[in-house]
Amino acid sequence: MGKIRNHEVYGSDxxxxxxxxxxxxxxxxxxxxxxxTRLYVPIHSERSSLGTLIGPENAALLSKxxxxxxxxxxxxxxxxxxxxxxxxxxNPDIATRLVITESAVEQIFRRARKTNPERGNRxxxxxxxxRRLSNENG
Numbered sequence: 001m002g003k004i005r006n007h008e009v010y011g012s013d014x015x016x017x018x019x020x021x022x023x024x025x026x027x028x029x030x031x032x033x034x035x036x037t038r039l040y041v042p043i044h045s046e047r048s049s050l051g052t053l054i055g056p057e058n059a060a061l062l063s064k065x066x067x068x069x070x071x072x073x074x075x076x077x078x079x080x081x082x083x084x085x086x087x088x089x090x091n092p093d094i095a096t097r098l099v100i101t102e103s104a105v106e107q108i109f110r111r112a113r114k115t116n117p118e119r120g121n122r123x124x125x126x127x128x129x130x131r132r133l134s135n136e137n138g
Contacts, residue, residue: 015074021065026058027076028083034073041066081108082119 019027033053042048045059054062062071077098084094091105098105112119 012074014072015076015079018074021061022054022058024079024083026055026061028080029054029058030062030073031076031080035075037073038070039073040070041068043067078108078112081105082112082116085109086119 015027018030022030041062042050043063045051045063046056048059050062051059077100081094081098084097089097091102095102095105109121113121
């Protein structure tokens with residue numbers, strides 16, 4: 001792929017492109033550090049703080065692909081919510097991390113179950129923890 005210059009890429013196209021480039025884990029690190037901002041991508045990532053925030057390998061990949069442009073980093077709440085749930089976080093914890101309401105988290109998962117059932121469901125660890133808590137309280 002050649003370098004993209006002098007323009008921004010918006011929406012889900014950039015999400016897919018960045019996930020292809022960085023992998024899902026690297027993309028999540030980028031979004032957690034810079035989501036919702038226009039990030040200037042330096043030519044030499046090793047001379048910037050980018051590597052410290054998203055990892056030196058990810059920073060190098062970004063620099064190779066997007067050097068000298070402002071990249072509009074998506075917020076990607078749906079993917080992050082799914083990843084946080086897979087990590088065992090509760091809906092209140094996910095809402096806090098994404099700075100949204102619990103109702104919005106529930107809505108994300110309802111939509112995710114329709115489009116991607118295997119990733120939209122609550123993992124067993126969350127269900128077990130919720131049952132355990134309700135048994136302790138009740």
